[in-house]
Amino acid sequence: MDAISLQDNGETNLSESILEEIRTSAYTCLVCTDYLTPESQVWSCSNCYRVFDLDCIKDWSKRGSSTQDDHSWRCPSCNFNHNKIPKQYTCWCGKLINPNINYLEPHSCGNICSNPLPNCSHECTKSCHPGPHIEKCTSLGPILKCHCGKHSKQLPCTLTPYNNGWSCDEICNDLLSCGIHRCQKKCHSGICDDCDIIIDSKCYCGKSHDKIYCHDRLPKISSNEKEKWIGNFECLQPCDQYLDCGIHKCLLDCHSISKDIHKCPNDPKNLTSCPCGKHKINELLSSPRKSCLDPIPTCDNICNKRLPCGHKCYWKCHTGECAPCYRSVDIDCHCGFTHYSIACKLNVEGYQPICQTKCNAKFNCKRHFCTKKCCDYRQQAFDRSKLIKKQLRNNVITTAIADQVEFEDVHTCKQICNSLLSCGKHHCKDICHSGPCRPCLESSSDDLVCYCGKTIVSAPVRCGTQLPRCPYQCTRPTSCGHRPEHHNCHEDDIPCPKCTMLVTKTCQCEKKNLVANVMCYQEIVSCFKVCDKLLTCGRHKCKKTCHKPGECTKKCNEKCLKIKSCGHECEQLCHGDKPCNESLPCKAKVVLTCDCGRRKQPMLCFSVNEMVKQEKQRKLEDNKASEVSENNELKNQEDNVDEVTPTIPCDEVCIKERRNKLLFEALGLNPARTKETEISIKMKRVQSIYTQFVLNLYSKQTVWCSSIEDILRKVLTSANDTNFRQMKNSQLKQGHNFRPMKPIQRRFVKELADAYGLFSESHDPEPNRSVFVKLLNTSSLPDVDLSEAYAVYKEFKEIEKKKATERLIKILDANNNTGYHDENSINDSKVQYNYYNGIIIKDVYFGITVETVDAALYNSWNLKDNETDEKVFPLIKKGKVEFINEGMYVFYGEDIIEELLDAENITDVKSQYETQIKSLCELFDVKVKEKNLALKCIPVKIDIQEGIILEIMKEEEVVIPPNEEELNNLEDVIDDLKNLKIESTVVNPKSSEWW
Known part of the structure; x- marks a missing residue:
């Protein structure tokens, strides 16, 4: 189904109406109110799709962006906010810069739009167009599996659940994280939930039983003399079991129990070394310890135990905990600018020294600096300022965004601005701020009056108010006495326009010629005549036009042109009366x-x-x-x-x-x-x-x-x-x-x-x-x-043409048995070339020369039969390849007029020659493709004597979708064919010479 038929009629009508109005020059630009044509350079809004003239929208956007902090501007039609100023003229889809003029589809490149659609991974399938893109995607979505991966299906793109996926409603049945039970939920997304099955469990110490969730189990093996069990949780009761000494009790909470875990650490069996571990207890005592209650002896060595700070204890071997560490460590101050050495104990307790360095970070007003000593936010302010500068330099953010960055409270300026206001008289009383100050709110009780007294601003007048432009003529007198130029009344610090009255003045050169129709204000007047004053060389004259006295050319730049002894003119620069330098070589030919x-x-x-x-x-x-x-x-x-x-x-x-x-x-x-x-x-x-x-x-x-x-x-x-x-x-x-x-x-x-x-x-x-x-x-x-x-060459060609004409007359005599032939009959004799006698080699690859093709095809037309040792193509003699243009060569052999003279039937010879050419063309076609020389070979009719292409055999039409490179080179190919003027029918011989 066509994609256009699925979209909304309003979208289609909008695109078509825009194209139709531009095509008929009826579309109006809202900025200049002029009509847009297919030759105009246009720009289209991405929100409302309104089309404007490119120069108009450039000027509009520059004016709009200059008043905004973020340099944005608004569309004249929909008021949509744009951040980019249009610069280049492109097609509707933006792929082609400066597209060619297209009267059928104005400002379109003809390619597929390919704009990404908002709700799927496909692109717009319409050709380059104005107006909105297609709303409904007509493509099929990808094949998606269900959440559990057991089933898969494919839906239309608009129905494909890209974000949420789909469920097959079957039981998940995956093994849960507990490793025992399986998930009983229906097909779902993500990993399965924790196992919520409640089980009866025993604690680690064995004193308590409780019901807990399966996913809360932490199994550990416990055993005593009576039984062995697996504990799954820790109860709130202390262990309180006697150690193996029978005197002390375990002070730990509920834990897993084993036969080796309740050992007394002070028992003589377990404690064999002094507290530092460097000597045996038996070496320090005269008699061995018998009970865990006996005192533990110490040695004279350093304790050397690792302290919480990382250092080692430097006291002698001792019982109990080690003393605090007082070694010196290096630490930064609050602002990180200065380093100090303090006791390690203070560092562990969180003490941080304070230096005397000032912060010097800019406040949010960007005018004042922080003067606090050892500021905690000094480094943070420094990093922020460095990051903002880098992002502004790389165009990541704008100055408007940089001004909105939040500062720390300590770096928020609280001073009074006190800057001079725009009125130039008063100072700002607001808290220090970035950007311009507010207008001055002071006012005056005196009226503002212009020079002529006709334009007045009545009191009260707010401080800084400028007198509006006076629409009346300025009444100030001119210094030259002429009437003043027509201009409005203005302030005293603005000069009046220069006098343009036409007068007669003398020029600036020594001739003092009178020059009429000169404007009164002009001080330098020229008569535009050549000076013609003799220069210092005494031979040439000044070529400068009217100039001030004494400003003639200082150095003569004319050529000498004296006749030297060799008879040629001297080409050196003028050297006055000095003789020419005969030693310089004369370069005359x-x-x-x-x-x-x-x-x-x-x-x-x-x-x-x-x-x-x-x-x-x-x-x-x-x-x-x-x-x-x-x-x-x-x-x-x-x-x-x-x-x-x-x-x-x-x-x-x-x-x-x-x-x-x-x-x-x-x-x-x-x-x-x-x-x-x-x-x-x-x-x-x-x-x-x-x-x-x-x-x-x-x-x-x-x-x-x-x-x-x-x-x-x-x-x-x-x-x-x-x-x-x-x-x-x-x-x-x-x-x-x-x-x-x-x-x-x-x-x-x-x-x-x-x-x-x-x-x-x-x-x-x-x-x-x-x-x-x-x-x-x-x-x-x-x-x-x-x-x-x-x-x-021209005379030789005429002689050869004359010889060819004589041979044609012989052919006519042999066929017509007449002895008279006029020019028309000789021209009619060129029907001998109504057969295919050459081969066009088309689409020659880049870099392939004529010599390469000629050498590759030599063995093909010069082929001999192995049995008879005779040429396979006997009529084709002295074959050669000639250059026509880049990508097209022609092959032809020696003219067969001699064979026609000896033949009884000329038609049979022509037919045999054409048959051999067609057979040879098939061999050539295979050869050029095997050796990657060209794409195809086609028989052709040529006039060998005149070097003219008469006709090319028609090719069978094969529908092959062109690739992108062929589309880009299509115009160049058409131009080449137009220059050659080669068609399927006979063309004008005078315009089809290949050389």
Whole structure:
């Protein structure tokens, strides 16, 4: 049965009415009287369930709590007392902070309410809602056993007796504590009562018989010469039996009797030692004792018996009780502050000394201190004060509760307060108290009159009364002579508002420009013009706006920008007429090329100049070493040395391209064919440096990718400049930490760093995960930058597309026997991809890379038959796994156009290829689940030439209840699928490229 149908209609109507009114923007906030909408941030009272605007209730609660000692405030609707000030906007159940806008169920998170019900252990089963929770729990209660544990049953939660349990009404029959009888009560809770059966018993001494309750028995065995019995109680008669000496009697009350219990302690047989026990009596007497009446001798040793105080008796061996102890013991005074040494006897009698230390504990007024000497409550007051401070520090109690703590009578202040009252004239006559004093009750017979004389408080005027605000205009004259500002009459100690009359004044700079529409009270006026006064450097002007004379910029912060000998501008701060410091390395970038112009290397100007100097020095040394040249020839050679142009050497690729070009020209090959070959050679070089993912992302995010490339080039540029690194080693940047970015951007950074030979590593968890790159000894700039590589890649793709179009025309010719094909017919030929020719690998687990999946699936599509040694999937060639997004990869093989060209029936080849893909998909599905790589694999239709996902096979609908993590990630999955735009039908090819 639905839980909502069981609850009261009033509760249901209240929740629905609140949602309906907010949904239609008809619900009113009682504080601001404005309407609440699904976009508003709201707060609901837990008592009356009235809904308010969050900002309104924050302001209301702060105002209300400021007037209460316990900082509580009351609901504007029901006047219910709240102790917590609302701070955050949450859903109705409070589980989600700042929930998304929901127009169907406003301010609801959509989860189960789960609020604990008051009378059971279950929770509210309604979805997140306003208003009251369900009253009647519809769940079954736990299985409860009866009190005696013989039977058990389960009832609905509302009928389950949680507190009292239930009884089966059978006889308990448990063995009672007496160990003889059994409980005859019906099934009951708790332990069985004591045995109330009355039995006839005999006392320990055997003189009395009585009837007692069974549970009062204390059995003990007694015996004499005549009989043996078990006594169960002690009678009130004394024993009064003679001891074994026959002279003395037992002085004990009724007790258990045995043959060895009535022995005389002074009998010569029983008493063999002196009172201290250190010597035998026979050693102290000349003749032995014959009767218990003979005197007991003592020795000369110390008694040494243990006294009640714990010490030992220090008197000589004696008969009778030991004397009191007079040893000194340490004891605290009444307040526990001072220690004293007193006689042990006094300590036993309860004597406690008194010290001269004052208590100094605060009275309840918290103003005065206790001055009593050796106060008994000093330590108690100290512990109380320490506990209150600790609880206030840990927010366990409030100051209002701390003020209500009871004090001892001795620490209750009885002085007169005598504090100055709020009137500032009289003093408080009450007993000393905490908190503010009462208002002054004195009064005056003079009237209170304001400055203008229009507002009057008639006598008698109570002391401290303030003159009310006068509603009339102030009549005080202004110092500037303008009309006074519009404001009410006020006290003399309050200044009048500043004059806002618009006037014309001169500015503060040396130009003394007139500035109109300036308020009269303004003393500092600016014309907001640039100063333009020549600075002390003599080259630059002051850039500050209108300022007081003499406040120009003291130090010029502009750049020098003079042309240095290298031809670049000086980047140092302005140094006036002083010459530029040519010894500082110039950091301007210079691009060097090889002789053929293919390679390009950016370097710093300083490093290039060093290279030129070294080359000049080398040539001069070579010329001087030549003995054949004459003096005039040497001079000409020195002139030629000045014309040295720095270059970088050609590499193997440059040599190969130059050799291929010469070969094509010598053989007279087709220029168009030569261009295709050159593009193919360049493409192989590009593929050896950059991945296809890097090139594809560069085509879509050119600006961002170029910025990443510039950062990596800056890291490597300073590293390639050896001379600069030797001089500025402390400032050399060894790496770069990128800001947090998305996974696809991090992948681009890592793969581009691999092209530069840099070390890359990801740091920090999501969503703050970033990439750090670091220089290695093998790091170097690639020969081809991204823009050039993409241009080659784009031309190569066009050539491949042209080749694919030619092969499609051949297929159409083979099927239609026609020789003419326009663009529409070629586009229609893409029906070759109306079969499943790829596999989507969905829900890839976190941390699984493309390389891991590719290696795990290689043996599956490359499987061979053991008997024929032929491939199980012969049409699937050069299979590979590509990245689509986080959690989704795609597998596809080489295009089967060549097989279609050779086939007589194209439809059969497509059908065979689709059958092999579906069979392989089943193998993939088993493989990824066994190795915990992904959740499922699905056949897909893709355009291999364009890299476009056309269609994904529909999955069978399986109802699986989502877990909490899937619910939390549902929006992210939907966004990813929207970005991919993958549907069960054919989608727009231009918006579904996976790279």
